[in-house]
């Protein structure tokens with residue numbers, strides 16, 4: 001199965017990304033390649049005996065909504081890589097590369113990094129994955145501007161876009177409670193959320209997502225998870241990224257998902273909304 005997928009694979013995405021930034025003709029070529037090789041399915045179809053490629057999904061949502069958490073769980077379940085451009089940016093700024101200082105300043109102000117830098121980081125990541133035989137993806141934190149969405153559209157067919165939603169007061173609290181293990185990179189949350197029902201909105205509570213003991217002493221807080229910067233990131237999201245939701249809505253690919261609470265309530269509901277369940281996915285992996 002993996003071998004077939006590889007044989008059918010058009011030019012590596014990483015290359016196409018690079019080309020698409022400098023040419024305008026790529027779109028036609030790629031859509032031609034894709035119409036020959038790609039099935040189109042909005043929701044996964046596990047009874048398809050010969051899916052030609054792996055899932056290509058996008059996760060949208062405000063900072064703090066939980067994109068990383070749910071995208072990473074789904075990536076484990078579906079066996080496709082979870083690629084978060086925020087992680088790529090943080091790796092770059094913690095390195096001693098030439099970009100590092102410039103990036104730190106932008107990120108710590110809650111602004112967006114330039115599309116060129118993001119495409120560079122993303123094609124490097126895809127290239128590394130391709131050389132390890134990875135295929136498909138769940139993108140998290142990308143595309144974040146209409147231009148990014150348009151370029152992604154030229155190089156890959158996106159099957160499904162999941163838009164996660166949560167009330168804004170909860171988003172800010174969640175960002176402030178966010179912690180990362182400096183060793184393994186996993187995300188946790190120390191906030192205990194108990195938002196009251198008001199103005200017709202239901203109340204909402206979320207338990208903290210605490211780290212295992214071996215991570216507990218290595219937790220760090222992102223420099224951009226302060227109240228001031230989170231509010232700026234939300235403002236930037238509404239201005240630059242919300243239009244991306246409409247972009248995909250008009251393509252009929254957007255699935256809106258209102259998170260009903262924390263992981264224990266939300267995860268099963270999300271799987272249900274996606275027509276997935278654990279046992280089905282496992283069966284298809286064996287087949």
Ligand SMILES: Nc1ncnc2c1ncn2[C@@H]1O[C@H](COP(=O)(O)OP(=O)(O)O)[C@@H](O)[C@H]1O
Pocket residue numbers: 062063064085086087089106107110111112113114115118140141142143144145148224233
């Ligand atoms: N696709 C992107 N385009 C531009 N900047 C990005 C992109 N992805 C990440 N960044 C930069 O990295 C920072 C952190 O991203 P991320 O971890 O996705 O944050 P969030 O928690 O706000 O979703 C962003 O504030 C932005 O500066």
